[in-house]
Amino acid sequence: MRLSPFRSVPRVDLLIGLAIIALGTLEAFTDAKDYGAAANPELWWVGQALVTGVLVWYRRRAPVAVFILMILAQYAWHRQGNESCPVWQLAALLIVFHTIGAHLPFRPGGAWALAGILVFDSGAVDHRFLPFQEVVYLTVMFGSAYATGLALRGYLLRAHRMSERAARLEQERERRAAEAVAAERNRIARELHDVVAHSVSMMVMQAGVLRRRMSAARDDGPSPEAEMLSGIEQAGREAVEELRIMLGALRMPQDEALPQPGLDMVPNLISTVGSSGLRVTLQVEGDAVRLAPGLDLSAYRIVQEALTNAVKYAGDADARIRIAYLPDRLELEITDNGGGAGPALSTGNGLIGMRERAELYGGSLDAGPLPQGGYRVRATLPISQGVPMSEATN
DSSP: OOOOGGGGSOHHHHHHHHHHHHHHHHHHHHSHHHHTTTTOHHHHHHHHHHHHHHHHHHTTTOHHHHHHHHHHHHHHHHHTTOOSOOHHHHHHHHHHHHHHHHHSOHHHHHHHHHHHHHHHHTTTTTTSOOOHHHHHHHHHHHHHHHHHHHHHHHHHHHHHHHHHHHHHHHHHHHHHHHHHHHHHHHHHHHHHIIIIIHHHHHHHHHHHHHHHHHHHHOSSSOOHHHHHHHHHHHHHHHHHHHHHHHHHHHHSOTTSOOOOOOGGGHHHHHHHHGGGTOEEEEEEESOOEEOOHHHHHHHHHHHHHHHHHHHHHTOSOEEEEEEEEOSSEEEEEEEEOSSOOOHHHHHSHHHHHHHHHHHHTTOEEEEEEOTTSSEEEEEEEEOOOOEEHHHHTO
16 A cells, blocks of 8 residues: 655645645735736746645755755746745745755855845846845845744754763663662672572581591491481582572673573472482473473472472471473472471461462462371462473474
């Protein structure tokens, strides 16, 4: 479908064209004898149509060419023996003088405006000697039109410079804010490294030393306590590694992706808690799909928190993790047959954090003791149509 040619023309230029046509039509039926409309009707209407079309479509694109054409059109009008200048022609001349001031730099625009005024003042257009009063009148009138265009150009240039300055200030503000955030992230990373990473590393080293001493003191193999210490070592090393990744992410630019664990890391999580006395089985139902990174991380954290609380309060018991991939949702269920969760799970940050993670993605979480004993955490997370993992890895 072809677009109308008027859509590419500014509304102000269309209004100018309509105003010139209205003036010419009004003059043709009121003062036809004075301006030559009755004697030369073809020249009147054709000239008006050409002047209007040139002003509407080309005055912004080629201001100098339109300026020259308007002066030549005025010259041709007087060559036909017309002494007076119609109002619509005078309005067109004022518009092109204004355009020269508004769309050309000061020096070339002023030179063209001065040349046009001298052409009119010399009588080269009117084919007669102009009296002094008329020369002053034309000079003031055309000079004022050029001055209005010059003032408009100055205003637009100032507005453009102010807009650019505001944009630069906004970029500078954003840059400084980003630098402040990066500095704060680096400070937090240093604090975490000095406090948490060092303390966890020391605990892992001490657990390893104690395990080796206990193993060396026994000849019949490692004791259950040594196996528990081995689990502590493994969990501590994984915690240090994850903390190292997080500290590295804090030092990275914010727009860089941070590798985060997902449900595919649940088997590693199970092996970590295996030495604690909790026997964990994993049941996966449905075809695994690739989840959004944030949803995958939240699902992993829910399983991790529920399993951690089972280690704390279930004791020597059996636990089952059920992960069900359904068409429209993901179901997570962590149950154990131990002595039940302590009050810390029901009132502390663990359950609150799991529920917040589920609700963040429009899901829900239920947790509570089972009638036959034990504890269950069940979470439902809505998912969109994901990509099967078998296709995602190809």
